[in-house]
Amino acid sequence: SYELTQPPSVSVSPGQTARITCSGDALPNQYAYWYQQKPGQAPVLVIYKDSERPSGIPERFSGSSSGTTVTLTISGVQAEDEADYYCQSADSSGVVFGGGTKLTVL
Amino acid sequence: QLQLQESGPGLVKPSETLSLTCTVSGGSISSSSYYWGWIRQPPGKGLEWIGSMYYSGSTYYNPSLKSRVTISVDTSKNQFSLKLSSVTAADTAVYYCVRGVLLGNGDDHYMDVWGKGTTVTVSS
Numbered sequence: 001s002y003e004l005t006q007p008p009s010v011s012v013s014p015g016q017t018a019r020i021t022c023s024g025d026a027l028p029n030q031y032a033y034w035y036q037q038k039p040g041q042a043p044v045l046v047i048y049k050d051s052e053r054p055s056g057i058p059e060r061f062s063g064s065s066s067g068t069t070v071t072l073t074i075s076g077v078q079a080e081d082e083a084d085y086y087c088q089s090a091d092s093s094g095v096v097f098g099g100g101t102k103l104t105v106l
Numbered sequence: 107q108l109q110l111q112e113s114g115p116g117l118v119k120p121s122e123t124l125s126l127t128c129t130v131s132g133g134s135i136s137s138s139s140y141y142w143g144w145i146r147q148p149p150g151k152g153l154e155w156i157g158s159m160y161y162s163g164s165t166y167y168n169p170s171l172k173s174r175v176t177i178s179v180d181t182s183k184n185q186f187s188l189k190l191s192s193v194t195a196a197d198t199a200v201y202y203c204v205r206g207v208l209l210g211n212g213d214d215h216y217m218d219v220w221g222k223g224t225t226v227t228v229s230s
Contacts, residue, residue, distance in 0.1 A: 031209070031214060033216040037153075042220040042222055043217075048216050088153075091213060092213045094167075097153040
């Protein structure tokens with residue numbers, strides 16, 4: 001199975017733009033998905049199929065894909081966005097998660 | 107609104123079998139559009155996929171756990187279950203049951219509904 005690589009941490013000031021990357025050799029051929037997890041809570045889907053946003057997720061969350069890297073962008077970061085973020089992909093060999101990125105809002 | 111609820115022992119002894127059940131409410135487990143699966147998270151660590159199954163019974167598992175994992179479904183009770191054998195302290199984690207949305211292009215899917223999670227500790 002393949003791996004997905006995320007930076008361990010990203011820091012941003014309120015109102016700024018946060019970008020969290022996820023890299024993997026299979027990503028040009030597979031969709032990526034993003035989850036937000038706050039302490040003590042189950043993960044929540046924030047982006048699916050690289051760039052689609054589920055209903056109820058704020059417009060400031062967006063996703064993009066380029067080659068072997070996908071990016072979760074949070075525009076106008078708010079204090080409530082501080083959380084761990086995980087990327088995920090899946091194929092016939094299984095489901096893979098990235099190691100997670102802790103977003104700190106300074 | 108679909109809800110998932112995990113249940114099972116919170117403490118399991120080393121070498122024994124961990125057994126958890128997920129009860130699905132607000133929708134049917136017998137849908138051709140979804141996988142049903144389990145994901146775990148050791149304390150302070152990231153998410154690990156355990157396995158997924160289709161309501162018909164077809165399954166696929168994380169290769170690193172495959173020899174110890176069984177996921178099964180009981181459509182009459184709208185439940186699915188996880189069994190993990192020969193557990194060790196490394197299996198201590200929060201276990202989540204999830205619904206996976208199939209994209210129709212093979213096994214690609216993502217998790218749109220999660221249970222709240224249940225903590226399982228492996229200790230004597």
